[in-house]
Amino acid sequence: MPNAIILGTGSCVPEKVLPNQYFEKVGSNDAWIQERLGIKERRVVDGQTTSDIAAGAAENALASAGITAEEIDLIVLATATPDRPAPATACAVQEKIGARNAVAFDISAVCSGALFALSTGCQYIASGMFRNVMVIGADTFSNITDWERRDSVFFGDGAGAIVLTATEENRGFLQFELHSDGGGKEGFTVPAGGCETPTTPETLAQGLHCFQMDGKAVFDTATSMVPPTIESVLQKCGLTIADIQCMLPHQPSIRILQEIAKRVNLPWEKVRTNMDRYANTSGGTIPIVLDETWRSESFNPGDHILFAAVGAGWTWGAAVYKC
Ligand SMILES: CC(C)(COP(=O)(O)OP(=O)(O)OC[C@H]1O[C@@H](n2cnc3c(N)ncnc32)[C@H](O)[C@@H]1OP(=O)(O)O)[C@@H](O)C(=O)NCCC(=O)NCCS
Numbered sequence: 001m002p003n004a005i006i007l008g009t010g011s012c013v014p015e016k017v018l019p020n021q022y023f024e025k026v027g028s029n030d031a032w033i034q035e036r037l038g039i040k041e042r043r044v045v046d047g048q049t050t051s052d053i054a055a056g057a058a059e060n061a062l063a064s065a066g067i068t069a070e071e072i073d074l075i076v077l078a079t080a081t082p083d084r085p086a087p088a089t090a091c092a093v094q095e096k097i098g099a100r101n102a103v104a105f106d107i108s109a110v111c112s113g114a115l116f117a118l119s120t121g122c123q124y125i126a127s128g129m130f131r132n133v134m135v136i137g138a139d140t141f142s143n144i145t146d147w148e149r150r151d152s153v154f155f156g157d158g159a160g161a162i163v164l165t166a167t168e169e170n171r172g173f174l175q176f177e178l179h180s181d182g183g184g185k186e187g188f189t190v191p192a193g194g195c196e197t198p199t200t201p202e203t204l205a206q207g208l209h210c211f212q213m214d215g216k217a218v219f220d221t222a223t224s225m226v227p228p229t230i231e232s233v234l235q236k237c238g239l240t241i242a243d244i245q246c247m248l249p250h251q252p253s254i255r256i257l258q259e260i261a262k263r264v265n266l267p268w269e270k271v272r273t274n275m276d277r278y279a280n281t282s283g284g285t286i287p288i289v290l291d292e293t294w295r296s297e298s299f300n301p302g303d304h305i306l307f308a309a310v311g312a313g314w315t316w317g318a319a320v321y322k323c
Helices: 020-026 030-037 050-065 089-097 110-127 201-205 215-237 254-263 282-296
Strands: 003-012 017-019 041-043 074-078 103-107 132-140 157-167 172-180 244-249 304-311 315-322
Touching: 003 050, 003 110, 003 172, 003 282, 017 020, 020 030, 030 254, 041 157, 050 089, 050 132, 050 157, 050 282, 074 089, 074 110, 089 103, 089 132, 103 110, 110 132, 110 157, 110 172, 110 282, 110 304, 110 315, 132 282, 157 282, 172 215, 215 254, 215 304, 215 315, 244 254, 244 282, 282 304
Parallel strands: 074 103, 074 132, 244 304
Antiparallel strands: 003 157, 017 041, 132 157, 172 315, 304 315
């Protein structure tokens, strides 16, 4: 079976910056946000859609991969904030970047979305059905944030993209381990706007089209479910945590990542974060942090990179990449 390797990466964040001081008017403050969450500022769109920033990331990834949009066979886009309920935002990106030979569809796994999309792209490559796959994680949570509430501090907007391609060499994504638990659906949800609770003037007045989060439930789920999944995926690869050069995790909060690193015995210097600049960009976090790492660090053949994510659903997982 062919393996899936990273051929190129790209990212795109909006220009508009919202510093922590912005949230003083809703009863939050810079010191609390930095200490608990590790966030200094985040980016928010100003007229752009999710597909706009996703297309920006995809074009940067194509440039880095050195291939054209026409050479892409598949676009898998992870988002919880699509341009429209239908059609898929991936189709809008396909049109914007001119990937006219690509199949395009979306994946919904919220903050785990990019990891789930990566695993999907890898399966298509392993099966031999597609050769060049564009995986995108893109979200504009500013559209589903109630800016009158204190928990508006958590998210930022951003997109990242990864071009995967097939190789016969013994490298690339070695293993994924993914999990879901629909029993956790109230831990993080957008209550209205779907067919269960359609949009009405009342749901809009109550802000039910915006996300609602049980912060403690997110923290407990992340720190209890992700570490055993990391240990399990490493075991499947015949590796230990000492074999990992760096971890590129989803970026929920600095404390969650510190706790996960502690529980799996990964030195903090090996954890890559960017939440100080972008906050939690949901589907965007892993591909953005991968793009930054891929461009700024050099890896040797045989180095191992660990990916890990947790999100609404609940959804969570981990993956190992061999350079
Ligand atoms: C949200 C989170 C930081 C709360 O941490 P915590 O220590 O349990 O906080 P508590 O709810 O007990 O509140 C502690 C204090 O912070 C205050 N506080 C809560 N939210 C605040 C905010 N946004 N701004 C300022 N202060 C806040 C509380 O009022 C409380 O103050 P008090 O001690 O004077 O009463 C933590 O649960 C967390 O990180 N959860 C994960 C959230 C996340 O990652 N979400 C995104 C991924 S889906």
